[in-house]
Amino acid sequence: GEVEHMHSKDVYGRTNKVNYEGQIARRTLLAERLRIIRTRVDTGRAQRKKKLAEALERKKTTAAGTSEPEVDDKHACDDDEKVKLPYSSATQRYHIAKSQRSHDNVFNWVSSFGDDPAVVNFYQNLKDHALLQLQERGQFTPNYDSSAGFSFQDRTRLVIHKEQLYWHDVARLNWTSYDLQRSQDSVNPKNHADIMLLAGKAGDADTHPYVYARVVRIFHINVRLYDSPMQMFERMDVLFVRWYRIDHSVPGGFEHKRLHRVEFVPQGGDEEVFGFVNPVDILRGAHMIPAFARGRVSTLLPPTMARGVRGQSDNAREDDTDFRYHYVNL
Structure with a gap:
């Protein structure tokens, strides 16, 4: 103008x-x-x-009686960033698709991996996890000494519908950032597989407040108690994970101006190498930076399905190895 x-x-x-x-x-x-x-x-x-x-x-x-169509995640893309997942409310703690099209019988699936350490006692540990979730909800009272764990009789009371595991490719986690904004992480076992949870035991000031894990599989099961035949089967979402542990041999944190260093829990010790996680307990996704200078090792675990996609390394000899350490990106 x-x-x-x-x-x-x-x-x-x-x-x-x-x-x-x-x-x-x-x-x-x-x-x-x-x-x-x-x-x-x-x-x-x-x-x-x-x-x-x-x-x-x-x-x-x-609410008026019209149900939403189920989401078919069987053919979901490996790269979850390219998948147009359905909308989920930010008020939900997490979102996993409803589909039951991709599934396996738990016994057939476990036996397909032979003597893989990742699936040793898989069925028993899965039942223990499910019973613990029901106990926390007040739906199950165990007949056991709390120091000894669940008994065989307790496990027989839990029924997994058709012994089926229903697989999913992606879990989306909603969380609140420090500036009080709602954010979302997409967890996929083939990429973006690391998560963080609150440490279960309250220790002294030097105890790290979080635990970290790598998601191996995402699935859900339908469960009910055997002695409650009128009870409907209840869906239970589960993440099968491989645990990290903090490397206390080096300092880490803001006061030391260094990232915390972690390593996969090695086989043969007192700590659990694998476990199950309720998605509700996950704080958010985690970003782990491999310590490239420390190289890779094959001593933590023998060849296992828990290492994700075979051939992801440029060197075929590294398919059955892990990075010795990772750094937790803050």
Whole structure:
């Protein structure tokens, strides 16, 4: 318009008057980039509001008696960033698809891995995990001494429907950031597989407050108690994980200005190498940085399915090895 010349004069006044043409061009380019970013942010906000409105509408429809179609995750892409997963409310602690199309009989699946250490006592430990979840919900009272663990009689009371494991590729975790914003992590056993949880025991100030694990498989089972035949089978989501442990031989943390160093729990010790996790207990995904300078080792575990996708290393001889250490990226 008629006053556009005032804009040019204003920009000129922000330069040092030496080679001002280039300085004006750079400022104009920066302003255009900021405009594009603002447009992108405004568009994203509008889309999120639209999705929220659609989700609320679907919730009302579901409450009125119309069920949502189940999500088929059998053919989900390995790269979860490329998968258009269905919308899930940010108020949910986590989201795992409802599909039951991809499944295996637990005994057939375990036997297919032979003497793999990852599946040793898999069925017994899975039942212990399920019983513990039911106990925490007040749905199960064990007949055992708490120091000895669940008894054989306790395990026989738990029924896993058709002994089936229903597989999933991705679990999405919702969490609150330090600036009180809701954020989401996508956990996939083939990539982005590391998670963090609160440490179970409250120790002294030197005790690390978190435990870390690598997700090996994501699945759900349908369970009920044998002595409650009128009870409906209840879905229970489970993450099968391989545990890390803190390496206390080196300092870590903000006071030392160094990242905490962790290692996979080796086989043969008193600590559990593998375990099961309730998705509700996961704080968020974790970013583990391999300690490349420390190299790889094969002594932590023999060849196992828990190492993920075979052939992921450029060197075939490294398929059955692990990085000796990882650093927890803060």
